[in-house]
Amino acid sequence: xxxxxxxxxxxxxxxxxxxxxxxxxxxxxxxxxxxxxxxxxxxxxxxxxxxxxxxxxxxxxxxxxxxxxxxxxxxxxxxxxxxxxxxxxxxxxxxxxxxxxxxxxxxxxxxxxxxxxxxxxxxxxxxxxxxxxxxxxxxxxxxxxxxxxxxxxxxxxxxxxxxxxxxxxxxxxxxxxxxxxxxxxxxxxxxxxxxxxxxxxxxxxxxxxxxxxxxxxxxxxxxxxxxxxxxxxxxxxxxxxxxxxxxxxxxxxxxxxxxxxxxxxxxxxxxxx
Amino acid sequence: xxxxxxxxxxxxxxxxxxxxxxxxxxxxxxxxxxxxxxxxxxxxxxxxxxxxxxxxxxxxxxxxxxxxxxxxxxxxxxxxxxxxxxxxxxxxxxxxxxxxxxxxxxxxxxxxxxxxxxxxxxxxxxxxxxxxxxxxxxxxxxxxxxxxxxxxxxxxxxxxxxxxxxxxxxxxxxxxxxxxxxxxxxxxxxxxxxxxxxxxxxxxxxxxxxxxxxxxxxxxxxxxxxxxxxxxxxxxxxxxxxxxxxxxxxxxxxxxxxxxxxxxxxxxxxx
Numbered sequence: 001x002x003x004x005x006x007x008x009x010x011x012x013x014x015x016x017x018x019x020x021x022x023x024x025x026x027x028x029x030x031x032x033x034x035x036x037x038x039x040x041x042x043x044x045x046x047x048x049x050x051x052x053x054x055x056x057x058x059x060x061x062x063x064x065x066x067x068x069x070x071x072x073x074x075x076x077x078x079x080x081x082x083x084x085x086x087x088x089x090x091x092x093x094x095x096x097x098x099x100x101x102x103x104x105x106x107x108x109x110x111x112x113x114x115x116x117x118x119x120x121x122x123x124x125x126x127x128x129x130x131x132x133x134x135x136x137x138x139x140x141x142x143x144x145x146x147x148x149x150x151x152x153x154x155x156x157x158x159x160x161x162x163x164x165x166x167x168x169x170x171x172x173x174x175x176x177x178x179x180x181x182x183x184x185x186x187x188x189x190x191x192x193x194x195x196x197x198x199x200x201x202x203x204x205x206x207x208x209x210x211x212x213x214x215x216x217x218x219x220x221x222x223x224x225x226x227x228x229x230x231x232x233x234x235x236x237x238x239x240x241x242x243x244x245x246x247x248x249x250x251x252x253x254x255x256x257x258x259x260x261x262x263x264x265x266x267x268x269x270x271x272x273x
Numbered sequence: 274x275x276x277x278x279x280x281x282x283x284x285x286x287x288x289x290x291x292x293x294x295x296x297x298x299x300x301x302x303x304x305x306x307x308x309x310x311x312x313x314x315x316x317x318x319x320x321x322x323x324x325x326x327x328x329x330x331x332x333x334x335x336x337x338x339x340x341x342x343x344x345x346x347x348x349x350x351x352x353x354x355x356x357x358x359x360x361x362x363x364x365x366x367x368x369x370x371x372x373x374x375x376x377x378x379x380x381x382x383x384x385x386x387x388x389x390x391x392x393x394x395x396x397x398x399x400x401x402x403x404x405x406x407x408x409x410x411x412x413x414x415x416x417x418x419x420x421x422x423x424x425x426x427x428x429x430x431x432x433x434x435x436x437x438x439x440x441x442x443x444x445x446x447x448x449x450x451x452x453x454x455x456x457x458x459x460x461x462x463x464x465x466x467x468x469x470x471x472x473x474x475x476x477x478x479x480x481x482x483x484x485x486x487x488x489x490x491x492x493x494x495x496x497x498x499x500x501x502x503x504x505x506x507x508x509x510x511x512x513x514x515x516x517x518x519x520x521x522x523x524x525x526x527x528x529x530x531x532x533x534x535x536x537x538x539x540x541x542x543x544x
Contacts, residue, residue, distance in 0.1 A: 009288040052519050199483065200512070201508065227488070228519070229519045238511070
């Protein structure tokens with residue numbers, strides 16, 4: 001039996017395995033409060049991580065991502081939490097591309113100057129702003145110049161194909177793996193990956209790994225609203241080797257974060273041992 | 274090799290100790306690679322995920338008439354498989370009154386089937402359409418899984434009207450265990466479902482709504498109101514199988530209740 005699976009089903013979590021959940025939302029939410037303040041968010045995040053054997057989370061912001069809500073407030077909350085748990089959390093800033101280009105670029109600069117190296121986009125839920133609209137093209141330019149990492153809820157095949165070619169310095173991550181055109185794109189472009197979180201049909205991840213290889217997939221759960229195990233389960237039970245599981249659970253995300261300058265030092269040090 | 278903190282720091286029970294009893298599995302061949310074609314295949318999948326027992330309904334019993342064919346086929350498919358428990362899909366007879374619903378329920382019990390699945394949208398989510406059948410089922414305390422799925426999948430969502438009707442049915446049949454089964458809805462279960470569960474003693478929810486809903490019910494109302502389910506093959510068991518095991522704020526007894534003991538208790542309560 002897979003050692004990773006054996007430890008997991010026996011309630012031991014994931015010892016000896018780097019685990020980075022690449023898709024976590026922290027902040028006020030649309031239909032319920034997740035955490036009441038940044039102190040609680042920091043403490044509770046650690047509890048959730050520790051219960052599930054997770055080393056670090058990529059924090060994508062909460063309800064301030066949506067619609068016309070104020071993305072600056074969401075980013076401020078992320079910075080607050082990050083200050084409290086810098087070794088266990090990697091913040092992903094967000095902007096609303098419907099804002100003026102000047103405002104979008106100013107927020108990118110503000111967050112970059114605060115040390116943030118990763119971007120979360122959700123333009124699909126921001127009045128469906130086009131993935132290749134002018135303000136997002138300006139954002140990609142900024143990200144390319146600064147080697148930032150980008151995850152987006154959704155890119156169409158045409159848009160991701162165009163931007164993956166035009167910005168080879170950026171690693172792009174689909175926030176929700178859906179197979180289909182995503183498989184074609186990931187097989188074609190070395191700088192495109194998929195976070196695994198989706199409420200998929202039986203065997204969806206098994207088929208994805210078979211189609212494009214474990215190295216293209218990144219752990220994600222859409223926590224803390226979801227149980228974190230919704231992401232871990234499909235990986236640990238997958239009929240693949242433990243080495244492939246480790247890629248998905250954390251090693252590939254660590255490589256991408258390191259390339260962007262966003263990997264926490266404590267994890268970097270552990271990996272060097 | 275990476276070192277801790279990867280190890281879980283909170284005492285987590287082993288998956289086998291939780292004795293998983295899946296309350297939503299659909300069996301039978303249909304035109305998709307995900308279909309589970311035989312009891313043997315299903316048992317093999319259950320072994321992979323350490324699921325001890327499962328409630329099983331026939332795929333075509335939900336969508337093709339006569340539904341009795343699907344219900345009978347199910348019994349043939351799972352004969353000699355004590356880990357698999359049959360669920361019959363039932364629909365209300367056209368004629369008003371208890372005679373035909375009672376006959377239907379008695380036939381089900383005589384066939385060794387103690388759990389029903391009710392695909393409410395198939396005949397309209399209307400209290401007066403379902404009330405006679407609900408009364409017949411209530412007389413025997415038969416656990417009823419409320420199905421709001423589509424023709425192609427048990428995965429469904431709730432509208433405000435669905436909840437309005439359920440509000441009446443739940444209150445009119447307080448001895449009837451009713452379970453919201455495989456109800457999700459994109460970004461979450463209709464929030465009214467939580468209000469209704471808070472206001473009724475015989476309404477349950479399974480964990481397939483993911484998000485925080487089942488945990489909120491377990492914390493605020495009690496773990497006795499939550500059931501484990503995977504919704505396979507329409508949703509992947511790997512997504513759900515460890516949710517209760519690694520949940521925070523629930524002791525081992527509560528986790529065992531959710532994972533299987535609640536369902537065993539409901540089935541044991543059939544009279």
